[in-house]
Amino acid sequence: MEEKHLFRVMEEPLSADRIQSLVASPDAGAVNLFIGTVREWTKGKRTLSLTYEAYVPMAEKKLAQIGMEIAEKWPGTKTAVHHRTGPLEIGEAAVIIGVASAHREAAIQGSSYAIERIKEIVPIWKKEHWEDGSSWIGDQLETSRYDEGGPDID
Amino acid sequence: MISVYFFAGLKEAAGQEKWEIDREEISIGELRREAAAAFPEAAEVIGRSMMAVNEEFASDSELVTSSDNAAFLPPVSGG
Numbered sequence: 614m615e616e617k618h619l620f621r622v623m624e625e626p627l628s629a630d631r632i633q634s635l636v637a638s639p640d641a642g643a644v645n646l647f648i649g650t651v652r653e654w655t656k657g658k659r660t661l662s663l664t665y666e667a668y669v670p671m672a673e674k675k676l677a678q679i680g681m682e683i684a685e686k687w688p689g690t691k692t693a694v695h696h697r698t699g700p701l702e703i704g705e706a707a708v709i710i711g712v713a714s715a716h717r718e719a720a721i722q723g724s725s726y727a728i729e730r731i732k733e734i735v736p737i738w739k740k741e742h743w744e745d746g747s748s749w750i751g752d753q754l755e756t757s758r759y760d761e762g763g764p765d766i767d
Numbered sequence: 768m769i770s771v772y773f774f775a776g777l778k779e780a781a782g783q784e785k786w787e788i789d790r791e792e793i794s795i796g797e798l799r800r801e802a803a804a805a806f807p808e809a810a811e812v813i814g815r816s817m818m819a820v821n822e823e824f825a826s827d828s829e830l831v832t833s834s835d836n837a838a839f840l841p842p843v844s845g846g
Contacts, residue, residue, distance in 0.1 A: 737845030749776035
């Protein structure tokens with residue numbers, strides 16, 4: 614019952630308390646929470662809002678895979694990840710990762726690993742809305758942005 | 768008939784989220800070429816997209832059949 618709540622993609626606002634309670638256990642001496650939020654300024658360009666789109670069943674499957682990878686690399690850890698979809702305002706949480714472990718190092722390293730892997734293998738995309746237009750962000754390094762319907766600009 | 772789903776920038780470039788190709792079986796490499804020909808305005812993004820079959824990443828040599836769920840995934844940018 615509980616396991617299916619650990620890795621979710623949802624339209625509703627995310628809750629750090631919820632993630633913490635999902636990974637909490639008496640064996641844990643640490644819970645590391647990572648919250649990815651919507652940034653207003655990127656390299657001098659102002660973002661008004663973001664829209665996230667996901668291939669939901671695959672995204673939840675890939676988030677669960679990341680949780681398994683963390684459990685293999687740092688045995689005894691428990692991970693939960695919730696990612697938001699739809700329109701988000703500046704400052705809102707787009708993703709919350711929680712990793713619980715007996716000692717703090719595994720929780721911190723596991724969270725860091727999770728966010729890097731999310732940007733590699735989880736089918737979720739963000740569209741930036743600026744004052745002068747909008748564009749889907751082409752990859753996790755934000756270096757290969759492509760304009761709507763246009764040719765590659767790189 | 769094989770149904771193929773498009774997402775994000777690819778969905779906008781192609782102007783639709785679901786595309787059907789009248790084949791019972793096709794390699795992903797060929798599916799890529801057929802999609803690029805059917806949606807020339809989306810060909811560049813198709814070239815940079817990963818393919819998923821039944822919600823797992825798949826390589827160009829793999830086969831898709833009419834009972835599979837296929838999707839083109841443009842470079843991801845979650846988090």
